[in-house]
Amino acid sequence: LDLLNIMTETIDNLGFKYFCTASIDEALEFLSKNHHRVVYIISDYKMEPIDGFAFRKKTLEICQDTPFLMLSAYITKEMALQGIDLKISGFLD
Numbered sequence: 001l002d003l004l005n006i007m008t009e010t011i012d013n014l015g016f017k018y019f020c021t022a023s024i025d026e027a028l029e030f031l032s033k034n035h036h037r038v039v040y041i042i043s044d045y046k047m048e049p050i051d052g053f054a055f056r057k058k059t060l061e062i063c064q065d066t067p068f069l070m071l072s073a074y075i076t077k078e079m080a081l082q083g084i085d086l087k088i089s090g091f092l093d
Contacts, residue, residue: 003071007042024050028058035063045072045079056086 008020019034021027024047031038041059045052052070059068067089072079075091083091 003044007071024055024058027055028062031059031062035066038063038066041066041068043068043070045070053082053086056088060087 004020004022008018011018019027019030021030031041041063043052043055047055052072056068056070059066064087068087069090069092070083070088071092073093075093080091
């Protein structure tokens, strides 16, 4: 959760409003109710019980036009290619 704290502090310092959770179910519930207000999704690749790609697939069902950024400590060519297929707008390592 250290990365989560760093990200929320950074976003807060920039003056943006955000919703942050470590729960996939909670995130999907929020997106279902607020997808019209969400302008960007930032997600980690390594999560439990699913990874960032599986989470992205679920978000596409709710808000397919919302840009999605994935964080990962190590990004491979295969991950980048899969990201293109899932409309991931960028990776940050």
